[in-house]
Amino acid sequence: MDIREIQNLIKFVAKSGATEVKLEMDDIKITIKTTEAGAAENTTYVQHMPMGQPMQQQSFAPQAPAAAQQAPATPAAPAADDNSKYITIKSPIIGTLYRKPSPDKPVFVEVGSTISKGDVVCVIEAMKLFNEIESEVSGKIVKVLIDDASPVEFDQPLFLVDPS
Template sequence: MDIKEIQNLIKFVAKSGASEVKLEMDDIKITIRTGSDDRGESTTYVQQIPVNAPVAAQAPVQQAQQAPAASPEPASDENSKYITIKSPIIGTFYRKPAPDKPMFVEVGSSIKAGDVLCVIEAMKLFNEIESEVSGKIVKILVDDSSPVEFDQPLFLVDPS
């Protein structure tokens, strides 16, 4: 985790209104406490934890973190023939680029790899979510202007 990611995390926590957040990963521990009074102060403690594990043992963890979150995966039950497109980040889901613009996609829209499906706003940045598959939108699983979590299903796509 580099300094830029830590700064972004601090800003996100400050805006969220949480009074304390603790994050522990393999080699780092972070505690962010925001002042309960309205001065907007925040205190951050970053502690490096020495890791004596060999580099080869850490490789599977790094590969798991680098897996693409928006990669389409088959859904279960009656939707098993459809591909699920999931959210790669936490944020607010928008179906159109601006309030006065048309929706990116509707149910029944044909899409191809690279087409923008939606926008997810995180920390005042609007991230375009592109399709990695071609097919037809079968179902939109999230309402416009709704908060979404990491890896939350957004769309069902029929690849045939």
């Protein structure tokens, strides 16, 4: 679809009196929104979809088990001799970390908590999906490295675990 066809589509929608039109084709998604019928202001969004990737529907449920990802556990960097015996649980995705399942519930883990492999240690919200972050190691939480409702980056350390 070229720019001339898009312009003709905008004019057609404006004349028809429709307030919103969505058009999806193979590699293009177009949304045209107009204000009141006959108004001059139009808003058009054109989004090119990557070829070869199916469009995925996203769930807005607070817990999405199919989308739950596990945090990779790797030995902590030997920056301090103190922390070299601990295992670091790192963020597998970019998003906002929450230490509680909801604001009125207690935190998943605290310093001193004993965790087992597969226990949920936090959730990370990414694009309205809440991903449960599970521990890949068993042990005791010795340090929480991030605050509740804080943004996190990929591979950012979240917790230090003593595996002994």
